[in-house]
Amino acid sequence: MCAGRSRACARGVRVGGRERSIGLRVEASGAETEATIEKEVASRTAVMDASPSSSDGDVEEGAAEDAEGTACPYTATKQALGLAGPPPTRPDADGNPAMIDSKSFLKSLLKAAQHPVGMPIAMLDWAAEKGECVGIKNAIGPFCVSILDPEIVEYVCFTNAKNYRLRMLPDAFRYVIQNKGITGSDGQYNREHRMMCQKPFINSFSLTQFSSTVEERIAYMCNTWRQAAKMDTTGKPMEINIDNDSQQVTLDIIGKVAFAFDFERCEAHEALTLRGDEGKKDNISKLLAAYNGSSEIMGELFITPGPILKLQNFLGLGRVRELREQYDILESVGSKLMGERRVVVEERMKNGDNEDYCLLDVLVKAKDADGNPLPDADLWGDINDVMAAGHRTTASNFTVNLWHAARHEHIQRKIEEEVAALGGRAPTFKDVQEGRLRYTERVVKESLRKYAPINLFPRLAEGPDTLPSGHQVKEGDFILLSTYAMGRNPRVWEDPLKFDPDRFTDENLYAQAEKQANAVARNDPAKLEIARERMRRRMAAGRDFTYTPFGAGPRSCIGGVFALLSATTMLATTVQNFKLSPAGDKRDKLGDELNIMYDTTICFPEGVWINLEPRDAPLGAA
Numbered sequence: 001m002c003a004g005r006s007r008a009c010a011r012g013v014r015v016g017g018r019e020r021s022i023g024l025r026v027e028a029s030g031a032e033t034e035a036t037i038e039k040e041v042a043s044r045t046a047v048m049d050a051s052p053s054s055s056d057g058d059v060e061e062g063a064a065e066d067a068e069g070t071a072c073p074y075t076a077t078k079q080a081l082g083l084a085g086p087p088p089t090r091p092d093a094d095g096n097p098a099m100i101d102s103k104s105f106l107k108s109l110l111k112a113a114q115h116p117v118g119m120p121i122a123m124l125d126w127a128a129e130k131g132e133c134v135g136i137k138n139a140i141g142p143f144c145v146s147i148l149d150p151e152i153v154e155y156v157c158f159t160n161a162k163n164y165r166l167r168m169l170p171d172a173f174r175y176v177i178q179n180k181g182i183t184g185s186d187g188q189y190n191r192e193h194r195m196m197c198q199k200p201f202i203n204s205f206s207l208t209q210f211s212s213t214v215e216e217r218i219a220y221m222c223n224t225w226r227q228a229a230k231m232d233t234t235g236k237p238m239e240i241n242i243d244n245d246s247q248q249v250t251l252d253i254i255g256k257v258a259f260a261f262d263f264e265r266c267e268a269h270e271a272l273t274l275r276g277d278e279g280k281k282d283n284i285s286k287l288l289a290a291y292n293g294s295s296e297i298m299g300e301l302f303i304t305p306g307p308i309l310k311l312q313n314f315l316g317l318g319r320v321r322e323l324r325e326q327y328d329i330l331e332s333v334g335s336k337l338m339g340e341r342r343v344v345v346e347e348r349m350k351n352g353d354n355e356d357y358c359l360l361d362v363l364v365k366a367k368d369a370d371g372n373p374l375p376d377a378d379l380w381g382d383i384n385d386v387m388a389a390g391h392r393t394t395a396s397n398f399t400v401n402l403w404h405a406a407r408h409e410h411i412q413r414k415i416e417e418e419v420a421a422l423g424g425r426a427p428t429f430k431d432v433q434e435g436r437l438r439y440t441e442r443v444v445k446e447s448l449r450k451y452a453p454i455n456l457f458p459r460l461a462e463g464p465d466t467l468p469s470g471h472q473v474k475e476g477d478f479i480l481l482s483t484y485a486m487g488r489n490p491r492v493w494e495d496p497l498k499f500d501p502d503r504f505t506d507e508n509l510y511a512q513a514e515k516q517a518n519a520v521a522r523n524d525p526a527k528l529e530i531a532r533e534r535m536r537r538r539m540a541a542g543r544d545f546t547y548t549p550f551g552a553g554p555r556s557c558i559g560g561v562f563a564l565l566s567a568t569t570m571l572a573t574t575v576q577n578f579k580l581s582p583a584g585d586k587r588d589k590l591g592d593e594l595n596i597m598y599d600t601t602i603c604f605p606e607g608v609w610i611n612l613e614p615r616d617a618p619l620g621a622a
């Protein structure tokens with residue numbers, strides 16, 4: 001957008017049948033006239049009103065510039081609507097779909113391999129150079145298409161999703177897990193297990209139970225921090241590596257919601273922090289060691305070349321063998337726990353209680369087509385996947401949320417205001433669901449945009465197809481999709497490196513929907529109207545292919561709702577009890593960008609340090 005004077009204006013508009021007041025911010029250069037600004041406001045407002053006749057003006061503007069190629073008095077308007085510059089996905093000079101040749105691809109691969117973020121960096125480079133959907137002639141593997149354009153992501157993940165349901169996972173998954181569990185399975189098995197496993201994460205009874213778990217665990221951690229700060233005699237605010245502590249809280253939470261198992265990481269952390277006690281060796285430690293070991297190895301195997309994995313599998317050696325051993329331990333401890341839980345659930349059901357207190361409760365009640373209970377190995381596959389998918393992702397997001405709140409006083413102040421309005425009681429999922437923590441939730445969403453816990457969600461084509469970009473794919477071709485790269489696409493997200501939770505206000509999301517609709521339809525009035533309508537519907541439903549922290553389509557995350565509720569509740573609780581600030585120079589060497597790298601999920605090689613100062617009483621308490 002152009003720099004220059006900016007204006008705000010509020011209008012009453014109807015969105016989805018409800019009357020809303022939205023603030024529109026219009027930026028224009030000094031040369032722009034009042035009329036231009038008014039026209040911009042009117043056109044955006046008309047979009048919200050969904051009046052078909054109002055679209056023509058926008059379209060004619062775009063057509064005028066394209067036809068004449070001259071400076072247009074409505075440049076600011078066009079830029080605001082995403083019409084300036086080339087379309088997101090564009091053909092090459094000869095009108096063919098954009099391609100990267102094999103040599104450039106290998107060069108990019110080399111760069112990506114040396115970069116801590118990996119492939120998404122190459123995807124952003126290709127998008128800047130050739131457009132947001134490029135084909136890759138790959139001398140060492142199948143044809144790939146790299147896609148950042150939300151319209152084409154929608155095609156792959158929604159319109160023709162049945163051709164792109166296969167997940168691209170390292171072979172280690174197949175070797176060790178043997179296509180069990182949600183993440184490593186496909187087809188009917190995957191669909192059935194997804195449906196079962198998603199149930200407690202969207203069911204209101206289970207979510208109420210999970211809210212209590214989250215509230216209790218984060219309160220425990222806050223209490224440890226409070227005690228530790230009291231013991232600190234330096235007179236300075238207490239510095240903590242929040243990355244470490246987040247992982248303890250979230251492992252406890254995911255263990256309880258997945259299979260009613262208490263890893264007691266918060267207790268162990270308390271013992272170590274306050275008493276220097278290393279903890280005891282027991283069943284918990286055995287399970288924990290195997291869990292930690294398997295996630296660490298899986299992280300490594302994700303970036304190990306396929307042929308090496310194949311050889312390790314064939315010879316029964318190396319990290320693949322170690323992973324198998326860790327999984328055997330997990331399964332044997334898991335089987336015992338599942339047996340115990342079956343008894344508990346049967347007892348409850350005899351007493352008329354059919355509710356699901358954790359995911360395992362759903363799974364032990366499930367029956368196969370012949371009415372038999374599912375085998376332990378299947379149940380354990382699902383539990384394990386939910387643990388792996390839900391632990392470090394949620395932990396890293398909590399870390400990033402606190403780091404930003406510590407760094408930006410104005411952000412922390414706004415969270416404080418929301419939390420204070422709760423009157424000193426602990427925040428809950430209900431507060432998030434009923435809109436009492438809107439700003440806090442926006443902070444969580446913005447952290448997910450900028451620091452996506454999972455950077456890629458690639459797919460394999462199941463059959464031949466022609467993408468809307470014109471690229472022809474055949475069975476086995478790779479479709480590269482990236483939450484990280486999409487979250488930093490400068491065409492979609494203005495100033496993408498800026499941390500700005502207000503990107504997620506209703507009015508900004510609707511303005512973004514308008515921009516996206518225009519970028520797609522450009523000069524075609526009929527297409528523009530359809531695109532607008534679709535974008536509005538998407539934004540209203542909260543399902544949107546410009547923002548994909550939880551992936552998209554039939555293989556998207558099943559824990560997204562739970563993750564947002566947990567992260568918002570945990571952030572609100574921490575700010576309620578502590579004043580956050582950046583750690584001292586020795587600890588906080590990070591500048592405005594976090595130092596990150598990715599294995600299976602985002603990692604923070606230097607830790608993430610912040611200061612915590614306990615408040616005298618929870619914010620808002622009388």
Ligand code: HEM
Binds near residue numbers: 562
């Ligand atoms: C901030 C937290 C989280 C983030 C950012 C996240 C992100 C993702 C992403 C990007 C995918 C791949 C989606 C795709 O390929 O389209 C995924 C898959 C998955 N997630 Fe999450 N996730 C989070 C938390 C959770 C939680 C708490 C659970 C457990 C309830 C969970 C369970 C799963 C499962 C089981 C899959 C595999 C789905 C399948 O293969 O069909 N995730 N997640």
